[in-house]
Amino acid sequence: DSGVTQTPKHLITATGQRVTLRCSPRSGDLSVYWYQQSLDQGLQFLIHYYNGEERAKGNILERFSAQQFPDLHSELNLSSLELGDSALYFCASSVAGTAVTNEQFFGPGTRLTVL
């Protein structure tokens, strides 16, 4: 158990819908990273938040957005869902914002299925 929690574990929804994925980092971790794991694209970085502020964006679609709240939990919002958004969504947390040596601890992931 990494100490990072993600809810829900599974999510099944229809095209065009909107969903919210939630991540609670390990106690004391200020950084949250979101990754998408799909069969054809592998693991790709979406977005990084540090202590409530957005720090970096990766291959995140405009239909996707995220935020980190004062209690440091983060939410990833996916809207106008398409079949291709079906994937495993991970969040990872680490202590500091940018230190490379800080290990990223991954949550168990949320499996999103868009029908």
Add this chain to the structure above:
Amino acid sequence: AQTVTQSQPEMSVQEAETVTLSCTYDTSESDYYLFWYKQPPSRQMILVIRQEAYKQQNATENRFSVNFQKAAKSFSLKISDSQLGDAAMYFCAYRSVYSGNTPLVFGKGTRLSVIA
């Protein structure tokens, strides 16, 4: 941008034998970190081993060791005395030192099967 390539989509090994998973990467940076992550059927991402590019000595963690060839931009993972619990997807990952906000860049993974 950095890229990571794992050329072996699938590998298999007999229990108690040794297997090596390959990883190559492309970067113009001279300092960086490399990682191997394990993803078992539970889907949990687990850090296996980490290598700092400025260290010439290859990292070792129990039965897991790496062969880091900086000039060749190669970072292979050797698993000795393979166990059934080693069966998983293995991902090689790169992280820049210079661009502090960069996350991990992953390869596509190698699925390792362990045969009893």
